[in-house]
Amino acid sequence: MAHLSSDSRVLLGSIRPALTFFYRSRFTRNYSSRYIRRALAMLHEAAEHGNGSAMSFLGLAYSEAWGVPQDMKKAIYWLQQAADTGHQLARYNLAVAYDNGLGVTRNRVQAWLLFRGLATEGYRDAQFGAAHMLFYGEGVVQNYSQARYWARQAARQGHPEAMQLLGTCLLRGLGGPIRLPAAQRWLKRAVAGGSCLAVKRLAESWQHPANTVRPESIVCYLERLLEARSKTVATQALYTLGCVGLQFPHLLPARRNNVTEYFRWAARFKHVEAALKFAQLQGEDF
Numbered sequence: 001m002a003h004l005s006s007d008s009r010v011l012l013g014s015i016r017p018a019l020t021f022f023y024r025s026r027f028t029r030n031y032s033s034r035y036i037r038r039a040l041a042m043l044h045e046a047a048e049h050g051n052g053s054a055m056s057f058l059g060l061a062y063s064e065a066w067g068v069p070q071d072m073k074k075a076i077y078w079l080q081q082a083a084d085t086g087h088q089l090a091r092y093n094l095a096v097a098y099d100n101g102l103g104v105t106r107n108r109v110q111a112w113l114l115f116r117g118l119a120t121e122g123y124r125d126a127q128f129g130a131a132h133m134l135f136y137g138e139g140v141v142q143n144y145s146q147a148r149y150w151a152r153q154a155a156r157q158g159h160p161e162a163m164q165l166l167g168t169c170l171l172r173g174l175g176g177p178i179r180l181p182a183a184q185r186w187l188k189r190a191v192a193g194g195s196c197l198a199v200k201r202l203a204e205s206w207q208h209p210a211n212t213v214r215p216e217s218i219v220c221y222l223e224r225l226l227e228a229r230s231k232t233v234a235t236q237a238l239y240t241l242g243c244v245g246l247q248f249p250h251l252l253p254a255r256r257n258n259v260t261e262y263f264r265w266a267a268r269f270k271h272v273e274a275a276l277k278f279a280q281l282q283g284e285d286f
Helices: 002-024 034-048 052-064 072-084 088-100 108-120 124-136 144-156 160-172 180-192 196-206 215-225 231-247 259-268 272-281
Strands: none
Touching: 002 034, 002 052, 034 052, 052 072, 052 088, 072 088, 088 108, 088 124, 108 124, 124 144, 124 160, 144 160, 160 180, 160 196, 180 196, 196 231, 215 231, 231 259, 231 272, 259 272
8 A cells, every 4th residue: 555655646746747748848859858858857757666657658758759769679668667567558558569569579479468458457449459359360369259249348438440340240240140230330430430441341331232221321421421520531431432423323412423533532632442443434444
């Protein structure tokens, strides 16, 4: 209890002001900033007292070059120190590092163990990480049923890509029966959360033999997505509208009745498939 009390005082006395200084400096790489120098000094002091949060933020500082040269070895060192105290964010970032080989030798088995441990504690991002690895069989035997389970846990906590993954499982009957209406509900929620891939999965669901959504409703939905906050979602909506327009040209709004324009605008935003469609409609042979 004495250790927890001391740690709490260090948190209040050092970490919160340190974060304020980071925000004031806008997480700059300017090493001479007085805000950065004070923040790092506070974090080091708190870390020496065994504070996991301070260790975790030091790991991020070295990883993202906040006031120090980027040094992934030091980043991993501090993240590991924080993880050893049980700090969840540090354990998650360490799992991501092992999953992608950032500052450590890539080890997806270790990443899986970290994700799974955090997932059982209810950590949303780790639940999605576990679902993703199970879905693709990365670092663990592929298991759609378990992927579906963990995706649902993360989706219920509002994780957009977990909603997309759950929707994909429900749509394709992976790890359980096909449930088309439920898949479309989750995919729409994923789109609202900014998932570009969810738009593609929705388009896939609309082509399912059991689909009951009318084409005109699909066009209206995609039109609304053109005003989405996420440019990637809006771009995917442009491409999908072009595809729908090829099949149902009479349903496109009068002001946008040229299918080619949908592909042209999506291509301008670096959508590769749209660029190919646009080229084909312009008569280029592939």
